[in-house]
Amino acid sequence: MSQHQSLADNLLRNSITRRQMLWLLGASALSGCASSPVGSGSILVGMSEDEEKAVDQKVAPQQFSQDLGAVQDAPINQYLTEVGQRLHSKSHRPQMPYSYRVLNANYVNAYTFPGGAMGVTRGILVDLDNEAELAALLGHELGHVNARHAAQRQGTAMVTQVAMTGVNIIGAVAGVGSLTDIGTQLGASVLLASYSRDNEREADSLGQEYMVRAGYPASGMVGLQQLLVDQQKESPGMLKTMFSTHPMSSERRDTARQLAESKYAASNTRDAGRDRFLDNTASLRRIKPTIDACQKGEVAMAGKAYGKAEEQFRTALKATPRDYAANVLMAKCLSVQDKDAQAMEYAQTATKIYPQEAQAQKMVGILALGQKDPAKAYEHLDRYDRLMPGDAGVTFLKGVSLEGLGRQQEAANQYAAYLKRTQKGKAAEYSYSRLQSWGYVK
């Protein structure tokens, strides 16, 4: 008897395990990566502006969700947007549809999609000292968009890999494979932030130009680079992707300083906006211990030290029980240790804190399937699907849930929809076998 037939039997007896289900999906996820979702294989080479915008629309929402979504705090996102607008209005491509959000991710980084959708992690925001440093960070990111670095990248490797991150959410949520692979977890953010050295130099140079045009002191770029140099020295093992992907910080700092003292010398009498920055970011800096604990927990998870990770997340939750990120991370940490019932509690709390964030919905859905509760699973997977349409893995899981509920026709629709997206892999085989045994295909 083939593997998928025995799984089918298990499913009929409603005894499919979460691991079996994920095994099905894991295999399909791999085969699904081979083709680029964005169309032709050469899309990144000489991308048109429309194509750049299309990449944003297709991939950015998934990546932001994977980075635990935007901080649900309108004033702080508004503040970031205002600083960004001041800068991009002085850039070479002011017409691009820039957008700015502070992400709940705890690692230190910022990244931007080629159409201008930018994410700044709360991890880096709480480390900055003033608005000029923030302007330097946003200016650098705008530099990449304006110099169209993503469009120049060779081949389709980036887009293919970025698209994979969407698929990988399943593994990451449920705690198999990619969960512990931090490179995968960081997904597109690493790819987007890992430009060539020349690209980095150019982005620095453009960023400093924009910030000076926007009224900031050029020394802000020196401050930002110094911060990265210091952090690299302090905690080289941390998940500080800003400098693993943005190397040669001291060289970049020296260049920024040189320019600040010569070409842009006149700008340095300007106000760096320290008070304004501290006022506008106070809500995040108040929970810095939570952010730090989450960051340490994630590092421990990456090293498979789950007990230690759990301790850190517990510390974070003790300080800030209603922190969406800490609840999601705790759920992941418990799930990877097969403590599904406990994981469910934290995942559910996360959906209550941020009902509009997709990732926790999927986590509850998958955990509910593991707990043989297809009704609950379907409810949350469907909610995920509405928030983040187009995730083939979720289409399949909705089919499994509906089958568990005895809603055969609707399950068949989901399996058929899944097969439209991919014909390879165990989940596809499984879907096909169901359609076959129900008489939809011969």
Ligand SMILES: [Zn+2]
């Ligand atoms: Zn960069």
